[in-house]
Amino acid sequence: MTTNFTRRGVLKTGAIAGAGVALPTIFTSRANAYTNEPTGDTVTLGFNVPQTGPYADEGADELRAYELAVEHLNGTGADNGMLETFSSKSLTGQGILGKRVEYVTGDTQTKSDAARASARSMIEKDGAIMITGGSSSGVAVAVQALCQEAGVIFMAGLTHANDTTGKDKRANGFRHFFNSYMSGAALAPVLANAYGTDRNAYYLTADYNWGYTTEEAISSATEAMGWTTVNKVKTPLGAGDFSSYITPVLQSDADTLVLVHYGGDMVNSLTNAVQFGLREAQKNGKDFQIVVPLFSRLMARGAGENIKGIFGSTNWHWSLPDAGSQAFVRSFGTKYGFPPSQAAHTCYVQALLYADAVERAGSFEPCAVVAALEGFEFDGLGNGPTLYRAADHQCFKDVLVVKGKENPQSEFDLLEIVEITPVEQVTYPPDHPQFAGGELGACNNGA
Amino acid sequence: MLGLSRKDTSFLLIVIFLTLATPLLLQPFPEDSALAQFNAGYPDLMQRFAIFGIFAIGFNILFGLTGYLSFGHAAFLGVGSYSAVWMFKLLTMNVIPALILAVIVSGLFALLIGYVSLRRSGIYFSILTLAFAQMMFALAYSVLTPITGGETGLQLSLNDPRILGVSQTPEGNIPVPHLFGLEMRDSVQWAVGGWEFTFNAGYYFCAVIAILVFYLSMRIFRSPFGMMLRAVKTNQTRMNYTGLNPRPYTLAAFVISGMYAGLAGGLMAAMDPLAGAERMQWTASGEVVLMTILGGAGTLMGPVLGAGFIKYFENIFSKINDNVLHAWFAFLPDGLEDVVVAIIHPFVGKGWHLTLGILFMLVVIFLPGGLVEGYRRLTRAFRRTPRPDPRRDPEHHPGPVPHVGE
Numbered sequence: 001m002t003t004n005f006t007r008r009g010v011l012k013t014g015a016i017a018g019a020g021v022a023l024p025t026i027f028t029s030r031a032n033a034y035t036n037e038p039t040g041d042t043v044t045l046g047f048n049v050p051q052t053g054p055y056a057d058e059g060a061d062e063l064r065a066y067e068l069a070v071e072h073l074n075g076t077g078a079d080n081g082m083l084e085t086f087s088s089k090s091l092t093g094q095g096i097l098g099k100r101v102e103y104v105t106g107d108t109q110t111k112s113d114a115a116r117a118s119a120r121s122m123i124e125k126d127g128a129i130m131i132t133g134g135s136s137s138g139v140a141v142a143v144q145a146l147c148q149e150a151g152v153i154f155m156a157g158l159t160h161a162n163d164t165t166g167k168d169k170r171a172n173g174f175r176h177f178f179n180s181y182m183s184g185a186a187l188a189p190v191l192a193n194a195y196g197t198d199r200n201a202y203y204l205t206a207d208y209n210w211g212y213t214t215e216e217a218i219s220s221a222t223e224a225m226g227w228t229t230v231n232k233v234k235t236p237l238g239a240g241d242f243s244s245y246i247t248p249v250l251q252s253d254a255d256t257l258v259l260v261h262y263g264g265d266m267v268n269s270l271t272n273a274v275q276f277g278l279r280e281a282q283k284n285g286k287d288f289q290i291v292v293p294l295f296s297r298l299m300a301r302g303a304g305e306n307i308k309g310i311f312g313s314t315n316w317h318w319s320l321p322d323a324g325s326q327a328f329v330r331s332f333g334t335k336y337g338f339p340p341s342q343a344a345h346t347c348y349v350q351a352l353l354y355a356d357a358v359e360r361a362g363s364f365e366p367c368a369v370v371a372a373l374e375g376f377e378f379d380g381l382g383n384g385p386t387l388y389r390a391a392d393h394q395c396f397k398d399v400l401v402v403k404g405k406e407n408p409q410s411e412f413d414l415l416e417i418v419e420i421t422p423v424e425q426v427t428y429p430p431d432h433p434q435f436a437g438g439e440l441g442a443c444n445n446g447a
Numbered sequence: 448m449l450g451l452s453r454k455d456t457s458f459l460l461i462v463i464f465l466t467l468a469t470p471l472l473l474q475p476f477p478e479d480s481a482l483a484q485f486n487a488g489y490p491d492l493m494q495r496f497a498i499f500g501i502f503a504i505g506f507n508i509l510f511g512l513t514g515y516l517s518f519g520h521a522a523f524l525g526v527g528s529y530s531a532v533w534m535f536k537l538l539t540m541n542v543i544p545a546l547i548l549a550v551i552v553s554g555l556f557a558l559l560i561g562y563v564s565l566r567r568s569g570i571y572f573s574i575l576t577l578a579f580a581q582m583m584f585a586l587a588y589s590v591l592t593p594i595t596g597g598e599t600g601l602q603l604s605l606n607d608p609r610i611l612g613v614s615q616t617p618e619g620n621i622p623v624p625h626l627f628g629l630e631m632r633d634s635v636q637w638a639v640g641g642w643e644f645t646f647n648a649g650y651y652f653c654a655v656i657a658i659l660v661f662y663l664s665m666r667i668f669r670s671p672f673g674m675m676l677r678a679v680k681t682n683q684t685r686m687n688y689t690g691l692n693p694r695p696y697t698l699a700a701f702v703i704s705g706m707y708a709g710l711a712g713g714l715m716a717a718m719d720p721l722a723g724a725e726r727m728q729w730t731a732s733g734e735v736v737l738m739t740i741l742g743g744a745g746t747l748m749g750p751v752l753g754a755g756f757i758k759y760f761e762n763i764f765s766k767i768n769d770n771v772l773h774a775w776f777a778f779l780p781d782g783l784e785d786v787v788v789a790i791i792h793p794f795v796g797k798g799w800h801l802t803l804g805i806l807f808m809l810v811v812i813f814l815p816g817g818l819v820e821g822y823r824r825l826t827r828a829f830r831r832t833p834r835p836d837p838r839r840d841p842e843h844h845p846g847p848v849p850h851v852g853e
Contacts, residue, residue: 051797112723120491138598207589208598442619
């Protein structure tokens with residue numbers, strides 16, 4: 001090593017380094033009451049949806065719903081959608097608190113990391129005051145935790161795992177979508193009615209958090225009805241071919257197959273199961289049956305013929321006859337030419353619920369919004385009377401049990417509603433074992 | 448200075464200046480202009496530039512010097528992140544212990560994987576590392592869910608048993624990572640004219656570390672050890688015949704670059720305390736290969752440039768949606784506006800991969816030496832130094848070799 005340290009050189013370097021370190025402290029940070037307080041005549045919302053990856057279809061539909069919601073909030077749309085039927089009348093189509101609603105979009109890629117990066121850029125660069133969207137529970141939990149740290153509100157999109165409002169719940173996060181427990185509680189009685197109480201069930205479960213909680217919810221609900229669980233097999237996420245998992249099902253003494261898969265996985269596994277003749281099979285003197293806990297129209301379309309007669313649960317369906325659903329389907333159909341999916345519905349409703357809570361609170365301050373949403377009871381948004389429970393920020397509402405339609409009239413008319421399970425039947429205490437282990441904590445306003 | 452030649456010292460000083468001035472340089476457009484969309488001077492992205500710069504610098508020590516193409520480096524990034532988050536959960540929210548553990552654990556993993564994988568070279572080595580990384584990803588995603596948090600990722604909770612520190616702040620929130628009290632999220636804003644600059648504590652922490660490891664890699668490049676690594680790349684068989692065993696050198700390079708990756712992973716967790724399994728996936732490993740090749744493999748500055756480019760596209764181009772496009776081209780007549788937007792649409796927003804892919808192809812075809820070569824060609828064109836005419840040199844003097852540091 002050459003020794004060219006001179007006294008002068010060291011002093012110079014030190015002085016420069018010192019100035020560099022001291023530099024940032026010269027400027028004072030702006031004094032805001034809370035993160036991204038909107039000061040102009042606009043307010044920015046962040047729509048963080050999967051635009052690429054396995055749930056891109058759902059992400060696209062979510063984005064359509066958000067654009068529609070922004071039009072309705074600003075009063076620039078062809079009609080006012082659910083603003084007409086919403087039980088709370090504080091939204092007037094003049095933006096939120098008189099500020100015009102603007103939005104930024106981001107791509108979650110259905111990866112926790114990418115979703116957080118995208119949400120952070122919305123908060124730090126674009127000044128988003130609220131983040132919403134997403135189509136998987138992993139992303140929802142990750143972004144919810146980020147929003148809690150940053151001090152903005154998170155309105156979850158499509159997320160079905162118990163953890164989002166269970167062990168990973170956060171004070172700044174809210175979920176309108178139903179969850180695994182509710183699916184189990186709603187499905188079990190219908191299944192018992194249709195298939196009897198002495199079934200042997202075999203589970204193929206997607207090997208990640210949503211799969212685990214849904215499997216647990218369905219198995220405990222059906223076991224309470226008298227079913228027995230033969231086996232639970234984890235399958236890798238995104239496996240194109242499930243035939244190697246189907247063969248052992250035929251060799252076991254199971255007479256019911258529960259496919260805890262979502263999206264493309266469910267389409268593939270169901271197609272495999274049908275190809276292996278499971279639907280024509282006889283076991284224990286009974287017809288073999290297949291159950292899919294979480295259905296969506298987009299999945300039903302992918303599975304085509306195979307979906308006919310199969311039971312599942314869903315958060316919302318466009319064929320619901322109530323005024324709120326009809327108003328939403330009409331606005332969405334007029335703008336885009338086809339009916340909305342359940343993902344679109346929950347996102348649209350979340351945007352409206354946030355805007356309404358801000359209006360009622362009279363402020364964008366996250367803690368005030370949290371207080372306005374906690375324990376909020378509303379109606380007219382498509383699911384009947386609904387409660388945002390204060391204890392875990394989960395919406396409690398009726399759950400739909402659906403079945404693949406035997407004679408679909410169009411490419412969108414694939415599911416028929418078998419039963420609307422009343423909210424009392426799917427309500428659980430906040431400390432239910434499937435939801436235990438988390439704490440809401442305190443709301444965070446950020447800085 | 449610091450054991451570097453004069454030329455290297457000035458190069459290092461330039462790098463230091465660029466790194467420290469990043470918050471200013473990345474914010475060239477006023478806030479209310481239409482071009483503000485292209486500003487990248489917000490903390491998250493700047494931190495990412497520095498972190499992936501470190502990742503790519505480390506990868507380059509292996510790939511650029513020895514020519515061993517590892518397709519599984521993201522595994523070490525992930526391991527670093529998980530160890531850092533566990534340190535936050537169990538010991539303290541101070542980032543220093545977390546980083547130390549991240550480097551050590553990823554170094555151990557690199558030693559293990561490197562020991563096995565380096566028994567083969569070329570494509571077999573790449574496949575082995577890829578297999579190990581995918582295996583670790585699959586484990587983290589499902590089987591090891593109690594340790595890694597699975598799909599959701601490993602995150603802090605309100606009841607972590609933090610030995611040195613508190614489980615929750617008095618307000619009932621999860622404490623944030625800090626450096627002896629200086630919170631990584633802290634930043635100060637400076638508004639001048641229409642511009643708004645953000646100086647973020649976390650970014651400067653990453654930047655200082657990035658400069659240190661850049662200096663270290665510079666020393667490695669210039670050392671006899673670095674010369675050995677280059678020999679491995681040039682002709683390993685010949686090296687064997689001269690009686691030198693290349694294995695310890697390649698293994699050392701593999702472990703060093705694995706530790707760099709672990710450091711980057713630890714920093715990622717320090718900036719944003721969550722470790723997701725996706726950062727270990729093979730696409731993430733492929734990304735660092737792209738960064739290095741795009742910038743220029745084997746050069747000091749190339750991988751950092753490549754990392755910056757890819758992260759810029761991922762974060763800035765992916766956020767341009769049709770709404771933004773319509774706002775830009777609103778001055779055009781309606782029909783024409785729609786046509787222009789329709790043409791640009793596939794290349795922005797969710798199509799950012801497409802733009803990046805085209806750019807990558809162009810670089811590989813026209814600038815095989817990466818962006819660094821492009822820069823060199825530009826400077827040469829401007830300096831107008833007469834190219835030595837081969838006909839005037841009948842004795843075939845060796846031509847000027849570009850400085851490795853450029």
